[in-house]
Amino acid sequence: MADCLADSPARALDVARGVTRLFARSQSFMVCEVPLPNGRRADLMGIDRKGKLVIVEIKVARADLMGDRKWRDYLDYCDHFYWAVTPELASLCETEDFLPEMSGLIVADRYDAAQLRDAADLKLAPARRKAETLRFARRAARRLAADIDPSLGDER
Amino acid sequence: MADCLADSPARALDVARGVTRLFARSQSFMVCEVPLPNGRRADLMGIDRKGKLVIVEIKVARADLMGDRKWRDYLDYCDHFYWAVTPELASLCETEDFLPEMSGLIVADRYDAAQLRDAADLKLAPARRKAETLRFARRAARRLAADIDPSLGDER
Numbered sequence: 001m002a003d004c005l006a007d008s009p010a011r012a013l014d015v016a017r018g019v020t021r022l023f024a025r026s027q028s029f030m031v032c033e034v035p036l037p038n039g040r041r042a043d044l045m046g047i048d049r050k051g052k053l054v055i056v057e058i059k060v061a062r063a064d065l066m067g068d069r070k071w072r073d074y075l076d077y078c079d080h081f082y083w084a085v086t087p088e089l090a091s092l093c094e095t096e097d098f099l100p101e102m103s104g105l106i107v108a109d110r111y112d113a114a115q116l117r118d119a120a121d122l123k124l125a126p127a128r129r130k131a132e133t134l135r136f137a138r139r140a141a142r143r144l145a146a147d148i149d150p151s152l153g154d155e156r
Numbered sequence: 157m158a159d160c161l162a163d164s165p166a167r168a169l170d171v172a173r174g175v176t177r178l179f180a181r182s183q184s185f186m187v188c189e190v191p192l193p194n195g196r197r198a199d200l201m202g203i204d205r206k207g208k209l210v211i212v213e214i215k216v217a218r219a220d221l222m223g224d225r226k227w228r229d230y231l232d233y234c235d236h237f238y239w240a241v242t243p244e245l246a247s248l249c250e251t252e253d254f255l256p257e258m259s260g261l262i263v264a265d266r267y268d269a270a271q272l273r274d275a276a277d278l279k280l281a282p283a284r285r286k287a288e289t290l291r292f293a294r295r296a297a298r299r300l301a302a303d304i305d306p307s308l309g310d311e312r
Contacts, residue, residue, distance in 0.1 A: 004303075020301050024308050029297035046297055051290050130286070133293055134207050140296035141185035141202055145176050147160075152180050 004032035005043065011060040011086060016044060018108030019056055019084045022115065028054060031140055040073045044084070045136065052079035053124060053132055056106070059085045065092060075102070077132055080119035084108050090116060160188035161199065167216040167242060172200060174264030175212055175240045178271065184210060187296055196229045200240070201292065208235035209280060209288055212262070215241045221248060231258070233288055236275035240264050246272060 005013045020030045027049050034045040044056035055078035059065040065085065074081055082104035083093045092098070093105050104119030124132075146152045161169045176186045183205050190201040200212035211234035215221040221241065230237055238260035239249045246263050250256055260275030280288075302308045 017305060020305055020308070024301060024305070027294075029294060029301040029308065031297050031300050047290065047294050049294075133290060134203065137289055137293035137296060138183075138185060138203050138205075140293060140300055141187050143300055144187050144296055145180060145185040149173060149176055149180070152176070152185065 005058070008043075008058070009060050012043070012058050014110035015058045015060060015084050015086065015108040015113075017110050018113035019044060019058070019082075019106055021111075022106065022108070022113035023048075023054070030054075030056065031136070031143075034136065034139065036074070036077050037135075038073050038076065040070065042074060042077070045078070047133060047136060048080075051129070051133065052121070053129060053136070054078060054080045054082070054119075056082045056084045059083065059089055062089060062092070065089055072099075075122060077124075077128070079122050079124050079129070080104060081122065082106050082115075082119050084113065161214070164199075164214070165216050168199070168214050170266035171214045171216060171240050171242065171264040171269075173266050174269035175200060175214070175238075175262055177267075178262065178264070178269035179204075179210070186210075186212065187292070187299075190292065190295065192230070192233050193291075194229055194232065196226065198230060198233070201234070203289060203292060204236075207285070207289065208277075209285060209292070210234060210236045210238070210275075212238045212240045215239065215245055218245060218248070221245055228255075231278060233280075233284070235278050235280050235285070236260060237278065238262050238271075238275050240269065 028046045030044040030046040034042045042055045043058040046054045055074045084106040090107050102120045105117035184202045186200040186202040190198045198211045199214040202210045211230045240262040249261050258276045261273035262269050
């Protein structure tokens, strides 16, 4: 994860770090830049204690947040979806476009994060959850195996 | 995985590396030292493309191989069980005690590995496989998250 979000602004990695700590407190562990079958790539993805899939989309710039027309694609691949943003962007995520009744909201910096809004349960179909859990497990194992043999690394 | 099998002889890590490469060729990625609910710890564990759980027990010393009275405990937690040994131990694994009709056999060194015997399909109960896949996924994610925050690391 050292090169997590290498193509994003440095503040995105700071937010990722804070979010990772927040979720770790409830024993959910986040993996960065997880490709999905629909061609999108989740900034952070994890599995909680109940086996529910969590996706976190990180935004650190207003233009990037306002211009994202494809974020709803994530909703087909998780039980809980969260925005994780820098403090100055939080109020934007309260507006209708960001589906506040459905999406959770986290404000984060490098050191920690606070959950401002809980995410609804999107109740993924069990077959989808099973398939994605398996993909997630195999991808995480692949990245770990790359520590022992770098040729096994995958593109993030 | 840099400190994979840190408490084992150096040759054990060599074997782990060779085995990891062997399985990677069929897109199965191995994670080292995976604790199981029964208190045992698998030297290597992975999930193959079909979602089957694979456990590999590494032996590099004759006394360790001959003295292992608990290895059958692994059979309750995988679909495929393999011995991975140094070349001089391979013939021992052909004997009855090591259940050759059930266990696979791999000979390995640091650079590669060869599969001498296929593992039978132990047909884990689906509920067990589901639970273990989830545990595996969450553990692998936890280890990856430790790259971003070392305090998240778990004991191997």
